Amino acid sequence: MDSSLLSSDANRVNAAELNAKVNAAVLKSGSDWDDLPEGHVLLRFSAKLGDIIKEAGYSExxxxxxxxxxxxxxxxxxxxxxxxxxxxxxxxxxxNAASSQLLGALKWRKEFKPLEVKKQVFDKTKFQGLGYVTRLKGVPDSVNEEDVATFNIYGAVKDTKKTFGSLDEFIRWRVALMELTLENLQLSSATQPIPDDGKGSDPYQALQIHDYLRVSFLRQPPEVKAASQKAIQLFSAHYPETLSKKYFVNVPLVMQWMFGAMQVFMAKETVRKMQWMSYGEELHKYLGASVGKEYGGLGPELEGNSVTPRYEGESVGGDVDVNKAAREKEMGV
Known part of the structure; x- marks a missing residue:
């Protein structure tokens, strides 16, 4: 990698760190939940919470x-x-809309038991290499000094019928990956309030990368389409505001044109969170130098340096410390 790239990425890291500190100060000064004004939406939502929990029969x-x-x-x-x-x-x-969505999410979590799914052991011949949770430092324009990032590597699928043939099994694996992402956002130890809608960024969100290297968009089997549609529906309904941005890499230009045409039918907020690129090596321009070399960065490969769901014969998933992995990435271990 040439020196100009190193210099450019170093500048981005410095700018990102400064941006994170400024944004943190703004968020801290502009949002105090100890002194909410009468009639504030959080107070009104709080007042409905007891009934919501009672109706759902669940509270996590x-x-x-x-x-x-x-x-x-x-x-x-x-x-x-x-x-x-x-x-x-x-x-x-x-x-009212937020209450309805929360009630639906609670009912779904009670039935699906995603915290148990997170600990489930999956068939590595079906899913190993498809998903990783890691940390990236110095992401440009981020409000955080360090961000949680989830990588979905669709080109790692060896047998589409085997991986996607059981819709329930694929969705359970996908939920396990999402729950690991949320676990590493460390919400239970959060101390900074989230600004009201339209008044600042939510610092407790992950980045999501979808890598389509060696994937054909024109010949997608029906089981792949069904799994994709189900995942989109489920995460939209039950995991709101968990992702700040989605990056789609190694996407052919013709497909980017098609998606661009479809954007007129999408909500502006949805479009704002999406970024498309033709080559994986472009990703470092958006996420900084800590992404792996295959994405134009200086970081190590995902395998062995990330958290994944559990697979047969391996001790991974919830037992892996993503913070330790991130520290080792920074130290070059």
Whole structure:
């Protein structure tokens, strides 16, 4: 890699770190949940929470146990407010719509048991190499000094019928990957409030990369289409405000034109979160130098340096410390 790229990426890292500090100061000064004004949407949402939990018969979201306020007119506990704010931001601050989505998510989590799915052991011949959770430092324009990133490597699929043949099994694997992503966002130890809708960035979101190297868009089997549609529907409904940006890499130009034409039918917020590129080596321009060499960066390969779901015969998934992996990446271990 030439010196100009090293210099360029170093500048991006410095700018990203400065940007993160500035944004953190703005967020801290502009949002105080200890003194919410009367009628604030979080107070109104908090007031409905007890009934929502009772109707759902369940109270956990993203690893956080939701708790209703202990007194009338008071907000819910801080970490409960984090979750409520995510549902509010996903619904443009509309309490009724956010309440409906939260109720649906709670009912689904009660039935699907995603925290148990996260610990499930999967068939490595079907799913190994398809998904990774890692950390990236110095991402340009990020509000964080370090970001959680999930990589979906579709070209690693060796047998589409085997990987996607059982829709339920694929969705369970995909949910396990998402739950690992959320676990590494460390919401339970968060201390910074999330700004109201339209008033700043949510610092507790992950980046998502979809790598289509060696994938044919024109001859997708029906089982692949079914799995894709199911995953989109499920995550849109039950995992709001978990991703800040989606990057689609190694996408042929003709497909980018097609997707570009489809954007007129998409919500502006959805389009804003999507970035397309023809070559994987371009990704470092958007995510900085800590991505792997196959993405134009200086970081190590994903395998062995990331968190993954559990596979047969391996001790991975929840037992891997993604923070340790990130530190080792930085040290060149």
């Amino acid at each position: 979201v993203y690893g956080i146990e939701l708790s209703a306020p202990t007194a009338e007119g008071q907000p819910a506990p801080f970490h409960t407010l984090l979750i409520l704010q995510k549902f509010l931001r996903a619904n443009a601050g509309q309490v």
